[in-house]
Amino acid sequence: MNRTIRLAVIPGDGIGPEVVAEGIKVLRAALRDSDVTLDETHFDLGAARWHRTGEVLPDAELEQIKSHDAILLGAVGDPSMPSGVLERGLLLKLRFDLDHYINLRPSKHYRGVPTPLADPGDIDFVVIREGTEGLYAGNGGAVRVDTPHEIATEVSINTAYGVERVVRYAFELATQRDNRLTLVHKHNVLVNAGHLWRRTVERVGAEYPGVTTDYLHVDAATIFLVTDPARFDVIVTDNLFGDILTDEAGAITGGIGLAASGNINPTGAYPSMFEPVHGSAPDIAGQQKADPIATISSVALLLDHLGLADEAKRIAAAVDADMEERADAAEAGMPLIRSTAEVGDAVGARI
Amino acid sequence: MNRTIRLAVIPGDGIGPEVVAEGIKVLRAALRDSDVTLDETHFDLGAARWHRTGEVLPDAELEQIKSHDAILLGAVGDPSMPSGVLERGLLLKLRFDLDHYINLRPSKHYRGVPTPLADPGDIDFVVIREGTEGLYAGNGGAVRVDTPHEIATEVSINTAYGVERVVRYAFELATQRDNRLTLVHKHNVLVNAGHLWRRTVERVGAEYPGVTTDYLHVDAATIFLVTDPARFDVIVTDNLFGDILTDEAGAITGGIGLAASGNINPTGAYPSMFEPVHGSAPDIAGQQKADPIATISSVALLLDHLGLADEAKRIAAAVDADMEERADAAEAGMPLIRSTAEVGDAVGARI
Ligand SMILES: CC(C)[C@H](C(=O)O)[C@@H](O)C(=O)O
Ligand SMILES: CC(C)[C@H](C(=O)O)[C@@H](O)C(=O)O
Numbered sequence A, B: 001m002n003r004t005i006r007l008a009v010i011p012g013d014g015i016g017p018e019v020v021a022e023g024i025k026v027l028r029a030a031l032r033d034s035d036v037t038l039d040e041t042h043f044d045l046g047a048a049r050w051h052r053t054g055e056v057l058p059d060a061e062l063e064q065i066k067s068h069d070a071i072l073l074g075a076v077g078d079p080s081m082p083s084g085v086l087e088r089g090l091l092l093k094l095r096f097d098l099d100h101y102i103n104l105r106p107s108k109h110y111r112g113v114p115t116p117l118a119d120p121g122d123i124d125f126v127v128i129r130e131g132t133e134g135l136y137a138g139n140g141g142a143v144r145v146d147t148p149h150e151i152a153t154e155v156s157i158n159t160a161y162g163v164e165r166v167v168r169y170a171f172e173l174a175t176q177r178d179n180r181l182t183l184v185h186k187h188n189v190l191v192n193a194g195h196l197w198r199r200t201v202e203r204v205g206a207e208y209p210g211v212t213t214d215y216l217h218v219d220a221a222t223i224f225l226v227t228d229p230a231r232f233d234v235i236v237t238d239n240l241f242g243d244i245l246t247d248e249a250g251a252i253t254g255g256i257g258l259a260a261s262g263n264i265n266p267t268g269a270y271p272s273m274f275e276p277v278h279g280s281a282p283d284i285a286g287q288q289k290a291d292p293i294a295t296i297s298s299v300a301l302l303l304d305h306l307g308l309a310d311e312a313k314r315i316a317a318a319v320d321a322d323m324e325e326r327a328d329a330a331e332a333g334m335p336l337i338r339s340t341a342e343v344g345d346a347v348g349a350r351i
Helices: A016-031 A047-053 A059-066 A084-097 A159-176 A189-205 A218-225 A240-253 A293-305 A309-331 A340-348 B016-031 B047-053 B059-066 B085-097 B158-176 B191-205 B217-228 B239-252 B293-305 B309-331 B342-350
Strands: A005-014 A036-042 A070-075 A102-108 A126-131 A134-143 A151-159 A180-186 A212-217 A234-236 A262-263 A272-276 B005-014 B036-042 B070-075 B101-107 B126-128 B132-141 B150-159 B180-185 B211-217 B235-239 B262-263 B272-277
Touching: A005 A016, A005 B293, A016 A036, A016 A309, A016 A340, A047 A084, A059 A084, A059 A212, A070 A293, A084 A134, A102 A240, A102 A293, A126 A159, A126 B211, A134 A240, A134 B191, A151 A159, A151 A189, A151 B191, A159 A180, A159 A189, A159 A234, A159 B293, A180 A189, A180 A218, A180 A240, A189 A212, A189 B132, A189 B150, A212 A218, A218 A234, A218 A240, A218 B239, A234 A240, A234 B047, A240 B217, A262 A293, A262 B262, A272 A293, A272 B085, A293 A309, A293 A340, A309 A340, B005 B016, B016 B036, B016 B070, B016 B293, B016 B342, B047 B085, B059 B085, B070 B293, B085 B132, B101 B239, B101 B293, B126 B158, B126 B239, B132 B239, B150 B191, B158 B180, B158 B235, B180 B191, B180 B217, B180 B239, B191 B211, B211 B217, B217 B235, B217 B239, B235 B239, B262 B293, B272 B293, B293 B309, B293 B342
Parallel strands: A005 A036, A005 A070, A070 A272, A126 A234, A180 A212, A180 A234, B005 B036, B005 B070, B070 B272, B126 B235, B180 B211, B180 B235
Antiparallel strands: A102 A126, A102 A262, A134 A151, A151 B150, A262 A272, B101 B126, B101 B262, B132 B150, B262 B272
16 A cells, blocks of 8 residues: 655754754655655745745645645744744644644653753653643733833633643543653632643543543642652643743753654644754754754654554664664763764664 | 831741741841831631631731731641632732732752752842732633533733833842843743833833843743753743742752742832742641741841841841751761751851
């Protein structure tokens, strides 16, 4: 049975194109001996495009993107962009228009990777961040702007529909892992949204008697991420808390540079989007200094989402092996120094 | 010139009464040789009171509290309390009704205090958290509760008036410290509120040319608190981000158990409230195991707020000396083991 993956590729700005090139290299390696053909369409979106044309994401391109099976994004943005233009107009636009209600963010500490924690323990958890509601809904406004009477609001929108589908996904994931689910919210202050989340976890949880659930206020969760990150298995939380926790998780595991993510629509109604958590890092762009591991791991999530679990596992295993090699080399006092492409080659060669 | 401080004391639940007793012991010691008399009124508020009477904060008691010069609170709550009752009905009610728009939270790492960071560096910063707006305004609601069509909202309210007064306070504080101010927000997503905060910092900052300002998204701030906390001097941020950052700050400095805070109304229109950041810790309540340092440091903030800067400094110096003694003892392999009261006695004796 032959199959074609129509992949929309958004290399973006800064180090985006470099890391995406390696992601695709490894993706091709993983599909080499399969019946799956890769059909890429590149989309020129991001800061460079905006500077050149003033366009962020024209409707026609959004429609074209929708006709693909999945999206691989590098990173977009540069320091000269006005705040919010690409975030709201491109990244969040894609997440919302393609109904990416699951933002999947695994966190793992690889042996030998320097971490700011004295004793990181065995960090291996996944944050399931809601992707289409909360304070990210863009619901808010301002009146009397730039006067002493300005009022600016931001509205967090939470629906039973939206919360239940992400909570269900998180419980399912927990059954495939260590059967532990932590809800993070702030229901003692955000009583309306908090109680919706809490009730939903209780109700859905009754269908998963094998999964142990607990609850942490977001402030307490930021403490545990530093003092005892190994306690977590699956965390489910809202859009903003997930944003905060996953960056902190990146920090404790030794860098956002290794963190993969998927913006997933599990129904398949729209293509899901996979991207490294890191940004465009303009300071090192074009120098082959960026680590492509986060993008390569994102490609593994992409394959898994498309039902190619074996291929996904082979990439994940190749990444693990590469990280082991780095750790061994560093321990031997000869840390590996490789270009972005060399890392891609090395991981690809292991597949 | 004789002066009386009318102090409203809310010992609260769990370890609250124990740590408050030591705070008052040290307060009395600091005032011993002065013309200032302390006149305490104790208010029985918190979980125990609610369990007994169903009351949280009756209006008459709120009025009585208002007639005091300052409030010292231990901690309230126990695990059997329904979520939000004491938080919204007592703690936030006091912050909002007494217009505590400055939530002052210093973070400092004392030598010898175990921290989860491998290399904490020289951590000494202050978070100025807005206390009367944002998502804490209690503005939100829910419709079709407990149905598949439930919608729950939480509204973050931000006003020019509210933002400017806290930003001004933060700039003033920066001039008394290292002249560095960091605004933390998420203006690339929360564009309305974010831009109000940003414009306000720019505008007020023009009056403080000696203060260097920078900006971090809240997710990036959680990273830097782990990777380079020594970079911060004064952080100014909104109510929710401040809640999150100060708990993480407590974690990296070796424990929320040492962190003091003031809920301050700088105009003096209402009494300000001082409290340790930690909770009521029911598991160790009544055992004289709690460290009263956070409460004692809160008392120093209280005196400073009331214009008794010398007395405040003497308490701060006594706390520093006690922390040095702990560090020396631990280094010598004989860590100090003291009851809550013994720590209070030791600090009091140094004054
Ligand atoms: C760029 C920004 C809109 C985005 C977010 O806040 O979700 C980023 O921080 C992330 O975590 O993917
Ligand atoms: C108890 C709770 C309402 C409170 C808050 O969220 O402000 C606490 O976490 C704090 O930081 O003082």
